[in-house]
Amino acid sequence: MKGSIKANFRIVNILMVVIVYITTIALYGKVIDTNNIFSIKNIILLLIFIFISFVLNSILIKMITFPLKRIEKNMRMVSNGKVNEPKHIEEYGKLKEIRDFVDAYMSMFEVIQKNSFDLTGQQSKTEIILEHMADGVVAFNVSHQVIHINKSALRLLALDSTYDTFEKITKRLKISLDFDKIMYLPNYKTIEAKITVGGNSLNIVFVPFFSDKLTPMGVIMMVRNITENVKLDNLRKEFVSNVSHELKTPLTSIKGYSETMMNGDLTYAEVQKFSKVINQEANRMDRLVADLLQLSRFDYKKVSWKKMMFSLDDLAQSVCDKMKIQADQKGHKLECIVSSKPPQVYADRDAIERVIINIVSNSIKYTPDGGVITVYVGYVNSNAYFKVVDNGIGIPAKDLDRIFERFYRVDKARSRKAGGTGLGLSIVKEMIEGNNGTIEIKSQVNKGTEVIVTLPTKIDTKK
Ligand SMILES: Nc1ncnc2c1ncn2[C@@H]1O[C@H](COP(=O)(O)OP(=O)(O)OP(=O)(O)O)[C@@H](O)[C@H]1O
Ligand SMILES: [Mg+2]
Known part of the structure; x- marks a missing residue:
């Protein structure tokens, strides 16, 4: 059977009427005029049959096609996106078969809707990831x-x-x-x-x-x-080249002087002089290697701080006393002033002592003879601080940002002559940060430099 349900029903209907009519004639010859099949009585009877049958048929057709039409309309609205889900569709299923159809449709719709939600969710998740x-x-x-x-x-x-x-x-x-x-x-x-x-x-x-x-x-x-990676790579290359260079210079001297000594024919004074140079250069290499090892321990987090409470002003005073001889050699006036007695600080005492020595020795090195170097100790808010102020050569503003980098020196030749390797401040910075302190440098060329270090006065739970 092809065509619509309605057309098919009509054909079936006509066939039914004819069959019923013939059967009626056969069975009820008395009711129907069998002598003249097309008599007025028979035709009226036939029309009544047809009418009743059509009414019944229409009711049946309506019961089946009406809900199907509504369901179809609803499906189209869903597929066109006019509504999100089928509405009141269950109400149309008065007949069992239609109800089963509606149920099947609804469960199919739910599966599709779930998949579509999953897909939309997946899509928006991917979009969010891509965007961020x-x-x-x-x-x-x-x-x-x-x-x-x-x-x-x-x-x-x-x-x-x-x-x-x-x-x-x-x-x-x-x-x-x-x-x-x-x-x-x-x-x-x-x-x-x-x-x-x-x-x-x-x-x-x-x-x-x-x-x-x-x-x-x-x-x-x-x-x-990959800017950071490239920078790190360059830093690594620079580092290797710096280390090689720093080692090569003293090694060349040691090699040269030792070869000269081996060749003999030297006076006692010359031997003394050459041995002194060899010793100085060896010491320089020793310091460099010690500093590098120290930095490598910081890098591999192998440093364990022995933190304790101690008096910062006492420590600063004792460092100044120790460095007095060094300062005197250059005719500097080195003094320690306690502006306001700070509470005890909580840090690794030996490390902080190294920090003060490092900063004060920089001031001694980079201040022309006869300078003034003052170590102030005090406290602001809950932090204790010490400040090393000199009236030396100062640091140009463009170099200030890089001063804590390994091997960074404003004037390589001057620093090397003074025995420096450019690692001092990078070690200082690691030490201060490891003790939860801060370090800041202010400087003006030919006027002087001020290095300010703050340290915590409260016991912290960090290692
Ligand atoms: N007080 C200062 N006055 C002027 N320049 C300074 C001062 N302190 C540091 N600098 C500059 O900063 C550079 C880096 O200092 P840092 O202490 O790291 O290295 P160094 O003194 O050259 O060598 P090292 O400390 O390893 O012996 C120095 O070479 C110097 O140019
Ligand atoms: Mg130094």
Whole structure:
């Protein structure tokens, strides 16, 4: 049977009427005029049959097609997105078969709705991740058009929405790559490029992406900011070169002088002089290696602080006393002034002693003979502080930011002559931070330098 339920019912109806009519004639010959089948009486009877049958038929058709029509309308509204879910659909199912159909439809709808929620959730999750990723992501379709670009990519690559194709973007970034080769050639699958945009070093990787059936769908471009890594790498290289250089200088002297001594024919005074130089250079190397080992212990967190409560003013005073001879040699006036007696500090006493020695010895080294170096001790808020002030050569503003870097020296030659390696302040900084203190340097060229260190006065629970 083809066509609509209604048409089919009509045909069945007509057949039924004819069958019923014939049966009635056969069975009830008395009621119906069998001599003349088309008599007025028979025709009226037939019309009554047809009428009753049509009424019954229409009721039946309505019972079946009306709910089906409503259900269909409802389904269309759902599929067109006009409503979110089928409404009052259960009400139409008066007949068992229709009810079963509605139930089946409803459970199918629930499954579809759940899958669609899952899909939407998944999509929005992916979108949120993409948008908040530190790495840039750009997706191109097979026609080389940008189909997605996240905020990080726009920022890192300094692009705007006018850059909407693979060619425009790669041209702007000065990367020469063939889109189709990335997408179709297996040995072209991953392409990396390193570029610099707006002071940032970027690592860019191009990868093709595929549909389930492994049909290429486009190319994804991943952008990673590797500025920090590049900086660290440069620092590492610089560090190795600095260490080699610092070791090479004293080694060259030791080698030269020892070879001269080995050749003999030297006066006692010369031997004395050369031995002294060798000893100084060896000491210098010893200090350098000790400082490097100390820094490496900080790096590997192998330093355990022996924190205790102690008097900062007493410690500062004793350091000044110890360094007086050194200061006197350069004609400096070194004194310790306790501005306000601070409460005891909680720190590693030996480490803080090294810190004060380091800072005061810098002042002694970098202040022309006959200078004034003062160590002030006091407290502000709940912190104790000490401040070393000198009237020496000072540090240019441009160098102040880098002064705590390993091997950083304003004037390499001057520092080396003074026996320095440029590691002192980097060790000081590690020590202060390890003891929960702070360090700050203020300086003016040819006027002097002020180094301020604060230390906690309360026992902390940190190690
Ligand atoms: N009080 C100061 N006055 C002027 N310059 C200073 C002063 N303190 C430090 N500097 C500058 O900072 C640089 C770094 O100091 P740091 O103590 O780290 O190294 P150093 O003194 O050269 O060597 P080291 O301390 O390892 O023997 C010094 O080379 C110097 O140029
Ligand atoms: Mg120093």
